[in-house]
Amino acid sequence: MNLLEATKHPDLFRSWFKDEATWTAWRAFLGALFGLPLSDAEADVYRACTARQTIPAAPYSEAWLVCGRRGGKSFVMALVAVYLATFREYRQHLAPGERATILILAADRRQARVIFRYVRALLTEVPVLQKMIERETADEFDLKNRVTVEVGTSSYRAVRGRTLAAALADEISFWPTDDAAEPDYAILDALRPAMATIPGAVLLCASSPYARRGALYDAHKRHYGKDGSSVLVWQAATRTMNPTIPQKLIDEALERDLPSASAEYLAQFRSDVESFVSREVVEAAIPMGVVEKAPITGITYSAFCDPSGGASDSMTMAIGHREGERLILDAVRERKAPFSPESVVSEFSDLLKRYGIRKVVGDRYGGSWPSESFQRHGITYTPAEKPKSQIYVDLLPRLNSGEVELLDVPVLATQLVMLERRTARGGRESIDHAPGAHDDVANAAAGVLVSVGSRQKSTYNLAAF
Ligand SMILES: Nc1ncnc2c1ncn2[C@@H]1O[C@H](COP(=O)(O)OP(=O)(O)OP(=O)(O)O)[C@@H](O)[C@H]1O
Numbered sequence: 063m064n065l066l067e068a069t070k071h072p073d074l075f076r077s078w079f080k081d082e083a084t085w086t087a088w089r090a091f092l093g094a095l096f097g098l099p100l101s102d103a104e105a106d107v108y109r110a111c112t113a114r115q116t117i118p119a120a121p122y123s124e125a126w127l128v129c130g131r132r133g134g135k136s137f138v139m140a141l142v143a144v145y146l147a148t149f150r151e152y153r154q155h156l157a158p159g160e161r162a163t164i165l166i167l168a169a170d171r172r173q174a175r176v177i178f179r180y181v182r183a184l185l186t187e188v189p190v191l192q193k194m195i196e197r198e199t200a201d202e203f204d205l206k207n208r209v210t211v212e213v214g215t216s217s218y219r220a221v222r223g224r225t226l227a228a229a230l231a232d233e234i235s236f237w238p239t240d241d242a243a244e245p246d247y248a249i250l251d252a253l254r255p256a257m258a259t260i261p262g263a264v265l266l267c268a269s270s271p272y273a274r275r276g277a278l279y280d281a282h283k284r285h286y287g288k289d290g291s292s293v294l295v296w297q298a299a300t301r302t303m304n305p306t307i308p309q310k311l312i313d314e315a316l317e318r319d320l321p322s323a324s325a326e327y328l329a330q331f332r333s334d335v336e337s338f339v340s341r342e343v344v345e346a347a348i349p350m351g352v353v354e355k356a357p358i359t360g361i362t363y364s365a366f367c368d369p370s371g372g373a374s375d376s377m378t379m380a381i382g383h384r385e386g387e388r389l390i391l392d393a394v395r396e397r398k399a400p401f402s403p404e405s406v407v408s409e410f411s412d413l414l415k416r417y418g419i420r421k422v423v424g425d426r427y428g429g430s431w432p433s434e435s436f437q438r439h440g441i442t443y444t445p446a447e448k449p450k451s452q453i454y455v456d457l458l459p460r461l462n463s464g465e466v467e468l469l470d471v472p473v474l475a476t477q478l479v480m481l482e483r484r485t486a487r488g489g490r491e492s493i494d495h496a497p498g499a500h501d502d503v504a505n506a507a508a509g510v511l512v513s514v515g516s517r518q519k520s521t522y523n524l525a526a527f
């Protein structure tokens with residue numbers, strides 16, 4: 063039995079698809095994914111959502127859904143996962159003792175729980191499937207056919223060491239960046255070999271779109287609208303996939319914030335958000351294995367601090383100097399919240415003194431406490447003249463021309479690569495971290511590099527000759 067038949071079968075998934083009329087678009091997608099015949103209406107939706115003409119005759123092993131919020135992505139992922147887990151046989155591809163895993167990865171624990179609830183309902187409310195359950199834990203179902211359905215968050219450490227019959231990635235544009243600068247690519251690279259031993263293993267990635275970068279955008283660029291491409295890319299507004307969402311809700315969102323709502327509900331990639339600097343440029347500026355440079359007598363060092371009250375954000379500091387045209391980063395520090403600001407200021411002051419620094423420039427945040435606090439340690443703290451965006455703008459040409467030497471500190475590279483350039487109404491640009499990401503370390507490093515770069519060369523040069 064194929065999945066479309068199963069959605070109509072009263073003893074299987076029929077109760078999730080009561081009003082058949084609202085599910086045409088999802089039926090078209092599922093039909094295309096599994097290479098099933100499409101009705102005329104479904105074929106029309108297929109052409110509209112793929113910008114392709116030829117109706118596929120065979121199943122896809124890789125598909126991407128670029129769909130609006132509330133469109134039904136997470137539910138359909140759960141449905142595909144449960145179908146693949148219960149209607150297919152993998153035993154012939156497994157070694158003794160090996161299990162086939164259907165892995166669903168969500169952007170965070172809350173979204174993982176949403177999907178897990180969908181999976182649980184599909185498995186436990188259908189009696190024939192319920193009988194297949196061997197064991198249920200907090201995040202997985204072991205089935206009697208040696209298949210495990212597992213729902214997790216998108217950490218790439220967590221994806222290793224399994225044999226995958228399918229991998230389903232939800233909200234891939236919003237995966238957090240703790241492990242790698244490009245978590246989507248890094249995790250997909252880790253998933254693909256795990257699927258190599260199961261013929262017909264399926265990779266399905268879904269997300270509402272965000273900026274014009276990352277794996278989702280890449281797949282869209284390469285495969286959307288390409289007849290004959292082996293990868294299915296499906297792009298559809300919320301109401302195309304789920305007409306039960308009221309138009310009024312979408313109109314109001316568009317009214318409030320057009321760029322954001324056209325991404326969220328109309329499934330258009332944002333054109334007002336671009337990446338700030340490429341990974342290649344950042345990597346070229348990193349001296350491999352150099353995490354810190356000890357102070358050298360005769361060099362004039364500078365420092366920049368991004369203070370934090372210790373409750374949620376990190377407090378960071380960077381030290382650097384200039385050598386001719388080269389802007390060199392010598393040390394970075396990050397103290398993650400929660401912490402006592404006084405003790406971090408004390409620790410940072412000790413480091414400043416080791417480099418012979420008596421003055422630190424700081425992010426303009428935070429009123430007078432950083433200045434008072436550093437003063438107690440004999441350090442003068444002055445707020446930066448430039449706002450953060452301007453600091454990044456000034457750093458970029460120096461980075462691009464290879465004049466900057468960073469340190470081999472992964473969090474710094476990650477934060478720089480994840481910075482975004484946004485164009486606001488009226489053409490004003492701002493550079494900041496992506497939603498859910500951080501830039502405290504990048505801010506401190508950029509701050510010190512730009513400040514040593516803008517300083518007259520004379521201090522250092524006079525000392526050198
Ligand atoms: N075509 C449809 N007809 C009727 N109900 C639908 C349809 N598509 C989705 N739904 C229902 O909409 C609800 C939201 O689905 P789901 O959580 O999968 O959306 P989502 O795209 O993942 O949303 P979000 O962007 O918020 O994560 C579910 O109850 C689902 O059953």
Ligand SMILES: [Mg+2]
Nearest residue numbers: 135136137232
């Ligand atoms: Mg969802």
